[in-house]
Amino acid sequence: MLRIDVPRGQRPLIKVIVGRSAAQSVLGGLSAPQRTPSTTADFLIDTGASHSVIDLGLAKKLALQPMSQMPVKTASSGSGHVMSTLFMASLSIAFTDTLYSSPMVPLGSQDFGNHGFHGLLGMDILSHFIMTFNGPANFIELRWPAAPSKKRKR
């Protein structure tokens, strides 16, 4: 379980560990050993995003491998769309008693500038979890039903 406080008037942000996928080194993609391989960043929990997105500057800093491009519709793109580069990354979220970890996920990218977060946690990742938003109490509770169960000591 993971409890995320959402003070009134604030946005729901979650700490995400994002970095280069190990496959990037194994398969001989881009290499930049002098750069940080992973970092903890604030991602916005965004049920309105069909997929998860990383800030383009952070993707560059981590030297993530670009894999493709895809059309993305935003609230301000009108009837058109923008093209978003899709990167390969690893992504982890620390729960109270376990670690959700995906060694290889596709992340779209956008320039988030000074929005105060470095990515969007979209429905592709959120669909793994049970999410409860308690508005009056100002928190979100995230549970991972497929989390590996702990072995009990006898």
Next chain:
Amino acid sequence: MIAESRDFTTELQTYAQHEQELQKDLYKWAVIVETKLVGVYDTFEEAVMTEGQKHGLDKIFVREITPVGYQHTITRLLAGF
């Protein structure tokens, strides 16, 4: 090479040429190398590992097969878009 510098123009054109035939494999992952569709896989990871070993990561284009005209959405209003 920096992360954002790959030019996918050729691969995007190749995907467009194959888009109709790929509709039978919706939500699977297509792998393209320049002008050739080289494979379709159930998962992103499978696509990357299989075709990445054959061609190298910086040669493959991996894209989810979506309905014609589909666009991923980001509903947040973000400056600069």
